[in-house]
Amino acid sequence: MPSKDDILRSAEVTEGPDRAPHRSLFRAAGLSEEDIEQPLIGIANSWNEIVPGHIHLDELAKEVKEGVREAGGTPLEFNTIAVDDGIAMGHDGMRMSLPSREIIADSVELMASAHKLDGIVALASCDKIVPGMLLAIARLDIPAVVVTGGHMEAGEFDDEPVDLASVFEGVSKYREGEFSEEDLYQLECTACPGAGSCAGMFTANTMACVTETLGLSWTECATTGALDSRKRDIARKSGQRILDLVYNDIRPSEFLTEEAFENAVTVDLALGGSTNTMLHVPAIAQEAGIDLTLSDFEAIAEKTPHLAHMSPAGPWRMEHLRDDGGVPGVLSRLEDLLNTECPTVDGKTIQERIQDADVKGTVIQSREDPVHKGGGLAVLRGNIAPDGAVVKAAAVDENMRQFTGSARVFNSQQAALNAIDEGEINPGDVIVIRYEGPKGGPGMPEMLEPTAKVSGSPRLSGKVALITDGRFSGATRGAAIGHISPEAAAGGLIALVEEGDTVEIDIPNSRLHLDVPKSELAERAESWSPPEVDTVGVLERYAAMATSADKGGVLTVPEQDTPDIDLVESIDSQ
Incomplete structure (x- = not known):
């Protein structure tokens, strides 16, 4: 076995006379001589007592830590935050959800880098937490395994x-x-x-399936339930496996390849997953040095059928997908569309996962008899969304896939909710909610509440569309088109829509169009100016640094051509 100094990052803080103070602090934390000499494995846990998808992660962490110890490592658990999107939904709290993704990523990066951890096992379940962990793992590129916490029944x-x-x-x-x-x-x-991420193919479970397809979690991890004894077994095996990855220097960059991301998008489209993946997957790819855009989703959707009619649009939940072969079952249906030599953290290739699949065909339909011939997610473009907009096509009624309606315009989600509650929305309307993008919201809040109120209304369901520069929950169904880019706050054309304008939606032909003459739009543009956004703290920083939805809503560092201080002037003033 190679020496510790050759393999382990932790040698920087544990080896040699100069590190006596560091070892002293480790001893104060309860580590023994043997513990300090072994590989230090960070257990990045998002456990808390608020989020149902996370309330059991403390127990799974115990299994992970036991696996690490059995394999000769020292587990060091630390925590990060987790926002429950369902509880945050429908009020200002939802603005905090997407920014939390960046904070999760940053916190894991900071802990791993500051303490020179040799590897990471990440435990997470819900909407922004799994993507946040994956962003950190791609950024750090130290050996890592993800244990997604599993779905509730x-x-x-x-x-x-x-x-x-x-x-x-x-x-x-x-x-x-x-x-x-x-x-x-x-x-x-x-x-x-009970415990677990919500039971349908919403964002949390979609991201779990994406993680498994990328090869960063154990086979069948995504569809093994939160309280299933097999999840504990997966957690323990993941803890054991991280030591193999550390000693063999197998890093996330070996899994997060262009081919692996293409596989993940293919599975996502076949499952009719959450539109939020069209924010998260490109963001993760960017951290891994891969250029993945909405155009790639479009290209892959052209050849990928929608195979599983999952909730919210269909009758099947995660337990049904599990019993019908899980992610390996979906992979087996898509074999010729995939890069099957991609490796995974449990040592299998995608091809080997396919060989072990047991598909019964109850939930995962055949390619010859798909739910839809095209992928479950679609990208729309047009004058109102030149950089793209997204829709969960799998969750749209057939009669709404081509729809022309009259615009009802709202400058916030709350204003639209008030109009729906007061009966002011009628069949044939297109609800336009703007200034809810990454910068304009700020924070790009999800809009499950207005879409659910429309979908749950016999008077409006299947007769009203909604378009927004904000985003939707994975639980959204209906003609709900989000991520319109550029957003209104950045001067996107959605800022110029007026009451009564005609909006044309054509999902089969990937088109979203505002039927207003260019000359009229030019006149409106002359008098437009972005509204002031009154924010403080994390939202102020997010609004200043966030990219548009088509670029993943990630944070960028503003360019600074000159120093903040003129040194000559500063000296002269002394």
């Missing part, structure tokens, strides 16, 4: 499976008299029965 209401999306839509049904108060209460109490 579906609830049951009126003998039908239900999940969080069902509750959001239930609110609309209650307001319109379809549900009694008791109905809504019973749904509330049964839809989310």
Whole structure:
């Protein structure tokens, strides 16, 4: 075995006389001589007592740590934050969700770099936390394994499976008299029965499937439930495996290749995953040095069928996908579209994962009989979205895939919610919500509440569209088109839409068009100016540094051509 100095980053803080103070502090933290000499493995845990997808991660961490110890390493657990998108939904708290992704990534990077950890096992479940961990792992490029925490089981209401999306839509049904108060209460109490990420193919579970396809988590990790005993086994094996990766210097860059990202997008499209992946996956690719854009999603969608009719659009939840072969089952249906020699952290290639797959065909349909011939996500372009807009095509009613309607314009999500609640939205309308992008929001809040109110309304469902420079929850269904780029705050044409304008949506032909003459738009542009955004703290920083949605909403450092201080002037003034 190579010497510790040759392999381990931690030797910088544990070896030699000059590091006696460092070792002294490790001893104060409870480490023994043997602990200090072994590889130091960071257990990056997003456990907290707020998020259902994370409340069990402390127990999974115990399994990971035991696996690390069994393999001859020293586990050092630390925590990062986790925002629950469902609890943050529908109020100003949702502006904090996307910025939290960057804070998670930064915190993991800071802890691993400051303490010279040799490897990372990341535990995470929900919407921005898994992407945040992956951003850090790509950025650090030290040996790493991800343990996604697993899904909660579906609830049951009126003998039908239900999940969080069902509750959001239930609110609309209650307001319109379809549900009694008791109905809504019973749904509330049964839809989310316990620990785990919400049961449908929402953002958390989509990102778990993406992580498994990228090769950074164990085979079947994505579809093994939060409280399934097999998840504990995966956690322990992941802890054991990280030592092999460390000693053999196998880094995330060996998994995060262009071919692996193409595989991940293909699986995402086949599953009809969350539109949020079109923010997260390009951002992760960028950290890995891979140029992945919406154009790549478009190209892959042209040849990728939608194979699994998952909630929120369809009847299937994660437990059903698990029982039908999980991610390996999806891979097996797509074999000729994939780069099957890509490696994975458990030592298998994608081809070997395919060989072990057991597909029954209940949930994962055949290529000859797909849910839709095209991928479950689509990119739309046109005068209102020259840099692109995204839609979960798999969750759009057939009669809404081509739709022309009259614009109802709102400068915030709350204004649109008020109009929906007051019955001011009618069939044939296109709800336009703007100034909710990365800079304009700021924070690009999700909009499950307005989409759920439309989808849950018999009067409006399948008869109203919504377009926005904000984004949607993975639980959103219906003709909901988001990520319009450029956003309104950056001078995008969505800022010029007026009440009554005609908006044309054509998903089969990837088109989104505002039917207003150029001369009229030019006149409107003359009098337009961006509204002032009154923010402080993290949102102020995010608004100043965030890129547009088509570039992943990542943060960039503003260019600075000259120093802040003129040294000559400073000296002269003394």
